[in-house]
Amino acid sequence: MRVTDDITLLLCDDNWGNIRKLPKLDEKPRRGGYGIYYHYDYVGGPRNYKWLNTNQISRVWEQMHLAYEYGAVEIWIVNVGDIKPMEFPISFFLDYAWDPANWPAERLPEYTRLWAKEQFGAQYSEEIAHLLTQYTRYNSRRKPELLSPDTYSLQHYREAETIVAEYNALSEKGRAIYDALPGEYRDAFYQLVLHPIEACANLNDLYVTVARNRLYARQGRAATNNLADKARQLYDRDAQITEYYNNTLAAGKWSHMMDQTHIGYTYWQQPDENAMPQVHQIRLPRAAGMGVQVEGSDACWPDTASLARLPLLDRYHQQQVYIEVFNRGKKAFNFSARPAQDWVQVHPKKGKIKTETRLWVSVDWEQAPPGIHTVPITITGPGDEQVEVQAGIQNPDVPAQDLQNRFLESDGYISIEAAHYSRAVNKDPIAWQRIPNLGRTLSAMTPFPVTAPTVSIEEDSPRLEYQLYLFRQGEVQVTAYLSPTQDFDNDQQLRYGISFDNETPQIINMHADKTFQDWEESVRNNVTIEVSNHTIDEPGQHVLKFWMVDPGLVLQKLVIDTGNAKPCYLGPPESFHMAAQADH
Numbered sequence: 001m002r003v004t005d006d007i008t009l010l011l012c013d014d015n016w017g018n019i020r021k022l023p024k025l026d027e028k029p030r031r032g033g034y035g036i037y038y039h040y041d042y043v044g045g046p047r048n049y050k051w052l053n054t055n056q057i058s059r060v061w062e063q064m065h066l067a068y069e070y071g072a073v074e075i076w077i078v079n080v081g082d083i084k085p086m087e088f089p090i091s092f093f094l095d096y097a098w099d100p101a102n103w104p105a106e107r108l109p110e111y112t113r114l115w116a117k118e119q120f121g122a123q124y125s126e127e128i129a130h131l132l133t134q135y136t137r138y139n140s141r142r143k144p145e146l147l148s149p150d151t152y153s154l155q156h157y158r159e160a161e162t163i164v165a166e167y168n169a170l171s172e173k174g175r176a177i178y179d180a181l182p183g184e185y186r187d188a189f190y191q192l193v194l195h196p197i198e199a200c201a202n203l204n205d206l207y208v209t210v211a212r213n214r215l216y217a218r219q220g221r222a223a224t225n226n227l228a229d230k231a232r233q234l235y236d237r238d239a240q241i242t243e244y245y246n247n248t249l250a251a252g253k254w255s256h257m258m259d260q261t262h263i264g265y266t267y268w269q270q271p272d273e274n275a276m277p278q279v280h281q282i283r284l285p286r287a288a289g290m291g292v293q294v295e296g297s298d299a300c301w302p303d304t305a306s307l308a309r310l311p312l313l314d315r316y317h318q319q320q321v322y323i324e325v326f327n328r329g330k331k332a333f334n335f336s337a338r339p340a341q342d343w344v345q346v347h348p349k350k351g352k353i354k355t356e357t358r359l360w361v362s363v364d365w366e367q368a369p370p371g372i373h374t375v376p377i378t379i380t381g382p383g384d385e386q387v388e389v390q391a392g393i394q395n396p397d398v399p400a401q402d403l404q405n406r407f408l409e410s411d412g413y414i415s416i417e418a419a420h421y422s423r424a425v426n427k428d429p430i431a432w433q434r435i436p437n438l439g440r441t442l443s444a445m446t447p448f449p450v451t452a453p454t455v456s457i458e459e460d461s462p463r464l465e466y467q468l469y470l471f472r473q474g475e476v477q478v479t480a481y482l483s484p485t486q487d488f489d490n491d492q493q494l495r496y497g498i499s500f501d502n503e504t505p506q507i508i509n510m511h512a513d514k515t516f517q518d519w520e521e522s523v524r525n526n527v528t529i530e531v532s533n534h535t536i537d538e539p540g541q542h543v544l545k546f547w548m549v550d551p552g553l554v555l556q557k558l559v560i561d562t563g564n565a566k567p568c569y570l571g572p573p574e575s576f577h578m579a580a581q582a583d584h
Contacts, residue, residue, distance in 0.1 A: 008032040008074045011067075014486055015042045016523040017055065019063050022070040022488045025451055033074035036067045040089055041081025045268040046520040049143040050081050051260040052196045055089040056136045058108055058438035059483065061096060062446070066488065066552060068100045069450050084257040087192060088132060091115055105435045109133070119192065120185050124177050128193060131174050133437050135197045138167055141440045141570070144203055144262050145270075146524055149211035149277060155298050156566035157573055160208045167201035174198070187250040195249075195258065199241050203262070206234040210277045217280035219291055219300045222327040223355040228279040235276045238263065289328035290335065290353075290381030294389055295321045296566065301387045308387065312411035312564075314394040315365050316403070317576045319410075323389055325379055326356035333382040343367035344375045344391055361391055370397040396471060402541060405579040406467045412564020415572040416466050418555040419443040422543075423465040430455070430462045430548065439556035440527060440570055444483060446555065447548040455548050457497050457505050462548040464555070469578075470562060473536045477561040478544065480508070480530045481571060483554035484522040487511045496555070497547030498532050505547050506532050525569070527556065536562075 003009070011034055013019050023034050040055050042048065064076070076097045080086040092111060096103050103111060109129065116128035142151055152160035174194045181189055213227035246255040264275025292301045296311045310321045323346075325335050335357070336350040343364040351357060361377065373393040380386050394410070405422060407414050419442055424432040430452050438444035447462055455461055470476075478498055485494060493512070497505030508530050522528045536542065546555060559571050566572070 003032075005031045008035050010035045010037050010075060010077070011072055012037040013039055013063070014519070014523065015039050015044055016484070017059060017063060018484055018486045018523070019067060019488050020486045021490055022067060022072055024489070025070065029071075034072040035075030035077070036064070036072050038064070038076070038078045038093075040078055040086050042079075043269075046524055047143065047146050047265060047268050048270050049145050050270075051085075051144055051258070051262040052139060052200065053085045053089060053136060054139040054143050055086075056140050056438060057089055057092040057112070058105075058435050058444075059140070060089060060093060061103070061105065061108060062435055062438060062444075062483070062554060064093070064096060065100065065105075066450050070488075082257060082260075084191070084254060085196065088115060089136075105433055108436050120181060120189060124181065127173065127177055128189075131170060131177070131193050131197060134166075134170050135193075135200065137437060137440070138163075138170070138204075139196070139200055140526055142524065142526065144200055145265050147203065147207050149207050149214065151569055152208065152211075153566070153568035154208075154211055154215060155296055156568045158295070159568045159570060160211065164201075164205050164208050167197070167204050171197050171201040187253075190249055191245075191254060195241070195245060199238065199258075202234055202237050202241065206231060206238065206263075207277070209234060210279055213279045215298060217282050219293065219326070220282065220284075220289075220328045221291065221356065222284055222329065224280060224282045226355065228281055231279045232276065235263070235274075238274070285329045286331060287329045288331040288333035288382045290333060290379075290385055290387070291326045291328050292379055292387040292389065293324045293326070295323070301389075302385065308389040310361060310389060310391045312392040312394055313361070313363050314408075314410045315363075315368070315396065316408050316578070317410050318362075318365065320360045320362045321391075323359040323361060323377070323379065324356055325353060325359060325381070327353050336380045337377055338380070339375055339377045339391070341373075341375045344377065344393070346377060363393060363395075365395065368393060368395045370395050394471070398469075400578075403469050403578045405577075406469045406541065407575045407577050409468070409470045409472070409560075409562055410575060412562050413572050414468055414470075414560040414562070414575045415565075416544075416558045416560075417442040417574050418445040418464070418546075418557055420466075420574070420577065421445070421464040422467040425460070425463045425465065427460055427462050432462065432464060435554070438554065439483065440481075441557060441574075444554045444556045446553065447551055450551045452551045454495075454550050457507075457547050457549065461497075463497075464546045466544045466546075466558065468542045468544055468560070469540065470536055470542055470560075471539050472562055473538050474563075476534050476536055476563075477565075478532050478534060479559040479561065479565075479571070480532075480546070480555060481557035481559070482510055482528045482530060483556060484526060484528045485510075485552055485554055488552065493550060494553045495549040496553055497545075497549055498534075499545045499547070500534055500536065500542050503534070505545065506534075507549060508532055510553065 113129040117125035209231045216224040261270040332354040337346045377389045433448040499505040
């Protein structure tokens with residue numbers, strides 16, 4: 001379609017907050033200029049998202065900053081769907097559009113605090129800003145309509161239970177502030193802040209409870225039916241939250257504003273009404289029966305022929321890992337747990353189990369000998385039935401000074417938040433910019449200015465460096481977690497370089513060979529994942545380098561898999577850093 005030069009061309013995002021096209025920096029100016037059409041709400045594939053606010057203002061800032069710097073400034077329009085849940089990101093969109101220079105990345109946390117202060121006064125503005133930042137982070141990890149019992153891992157890194165615990169803790173903080181606020185603020189606070197937190201905390205708890213119920217049913221656990229009952233209660237609780245919003249909150253002032261279907265999607269379009277996820281009921285024998293599951297596995301023993309192995313325990317991370325001993329019958333039974341070495345600690349060591357008990361395994365590192373060890377733990381249950389669990393122990397004999405200021409490998413991986421770099425190498429005019437709270441787990445890093453030209457990597461090129469200590473050598477994979485930025489320059493590339501030490505950097509193109517299905521996966525997960533393969537010649541100190549090639553690429557997280565990183569939605573939690581424990 002050809003239009004006259006005085007017509008403004010409105011460019012758009014991909015319906016998921018990622019701008020698809022921007023003007024070329026070197027193209028002839030248009031009298032009508034360019035604008036942006038952006039989305040906070042959407043009806044379409046891969047899934048509708050219309051229920052609640054799921055927009056991080058940090059991502060809105062990053063994308064609209066791109067638009068501003070590339071000259072798409074005539075008109076900015078944001079599709080908000082229903083205005084009611086979107087007041088906070090609408091305010092930011094308009095304030096940023098009015099004066100982009102007034103709100104650099106560094107001031108984003110301040111914007112949230114000032115917005116909270118404007119609505120509810122100064123006394124709790126910091127706490128309310130924290131609630132807004134965290135709930136939008138949690139909701140943007142995966143839109144509520146996309147959640148399922150399979151989203152978060154039950155087995156690995158306690159991901160699912162951590163998600164539920166964090167959201168429930170946020171809900172408790174929100175409720176405490178609600179109770180402390182003067183009465184005239186409470187309705188607005190509930191509608192703007194507390195409702196999306198309580199509703200989504202409940203929804204996440206529901207899906208994780210359903211996932212546990214299904215696992216327990218496969219394992220024949222006595223607690224299976226209890227979890228089915230809990231899931232139904234959580235489903236009913238969702239309806240009760242909506243009922244309160246419609247009929248009690250502000251005497252029904254905002255009735256039906258939050259009626260959007262959000263449970264039970266089976267394809268992109270909404271079902272007509274919420275649907276309870278399927279749960280299982282089982283029949284239990286009268287006699288007791290012991291089952292054992294270890295952290296990091298969904299298998300149960302004694303049913304499984306393979307060895308029961310716990311995740312590795314190491315001196316620096318000083319983890320606790322768990323063994324779950326559970327009943328498969330109606331009658332309670334006594335159990336005992338006996339480690340083969342006194343310096344391996346199990347709590348509790350004995351007791352009576354009606355449904356299940358979690359045993360925590362740790363190490364007395366003052367008594368543990370150096371080296372790598374496997375220590376069996378014998379679990380004894382009814383009829384003297386026994387299950388042996390292997391605890392892997394790593395107590396490296398490495399001088400402490402060799403580990404200082406480094407991320408340490410443990411259990412086959414190192415995980416690093418992008419903002420926790422050891423060194424940022426800038427080269428005028430290019431410098432690395434931290435965007436606070438952008439991403440699924442912490443903050444993000446990107447090269448500035450966003451209009452910088454492509455860089456051909458040289459020794460002094462802009463890069464982020466991450467100091468590591470690896471306890472093994474051989475083949476490793478590096479996974480980069482990137483914001484799902486579109487190829488806004490339309491040349492089919494947003495590239496970065498990745499290397500260890502002095503090796504030649506590999507150039508990774510985050511858009512190479514991508515399909516429509518790849519795009520759907522990236523917006524479902526709100527992250528694009530790229531993997532590179534490397535060879536480590538020897539254990540010890542190493543530096544991982546992330547090099548700038550193209551502007552506009554946003555890094556959230558890096559994971560080095562040395563052979564045992566486990567699949568999970570958010571990636572393994574950040575590894576121990578020898579010098580900055582308080583910052584991690």
